[in-house]
Amino acid sequence: MADNNETLQQEKVYYQGSCLCKAVRFELLAEPQTASHCHCTMCQKQHGAAFASYARVRHSELRYLCGEGVIKSYASSKTVRRRFCSECGSNLTWGYTEGKWSEWVAVALGCFDTPFTQDITREIHLEDMAPWWEPSAKSLKPE
Numbered sequence: 001m002a003d004n005n006e007t008l009q010q011e012k013v014y015y016q017g018s019c020l021c022k023a024v025r026f027e028l029l030a031e032p033q034t035a036s037h038c039h040c041t042m043c044q045k046q047h048g049a050a051f052a053s054y055a056r057v058r059h060s061e062l063r064y065l066c067g068e069g070v071i072k073s074y075a076s077s078k079t080v081r082r083r084f085c086s087e088c089g090s091n092l093t094w095g096y097t098e099g100k101w102s103e104w105v106a107v108a109l110g111c112f113d114t115p116f117t118q119d120i121t122r123e124i125h126l127e128d129m130a131p132w133w134e135p136s137a138k139s140l141k142p143e
């Protein structure tokens, strides 16, 4: 094999993931910098759940293996795009379209196929927490 493809040789796949219908498959080429549960009302609605869980990597560290053509996006605010599979509705990513965070993308942990065992580094928008959600024992601080 010719060693003229440096990037291919150096790439390590940390995580793999897919949407519910498997039309979209992706890989993360780096360990995420942060992982969080977001309790904001937009994440609640988009996921139809108490909160959304995301891990953040740079755009260059997220590689789609297939299905990019079925991904649709929704601008939930002027500078935020949320992407999802148009076949099955799985939420895939969200990210800023401008500003200092625009080189980062948050990938939905629920779509990971590789077990994600890192700690959740933070929980945000706790002020919007669903009243019917009870924090798990794990997220409660010991006395």
Ligand SMILES: [Zn+2]
Residues within 6 Å of the ligand: 019, 020, 021, 022, 023, 024, 085, 086, 087, 088, 089, 090
């Ligand atoms: Zn899908």
Ligand SMILES: [Zn+2]
Residues within 6 Å of the ligand: 038, 039, 040, 041, 042, 043, 044, 052, 125
């Ligand atoms: Zn949110």
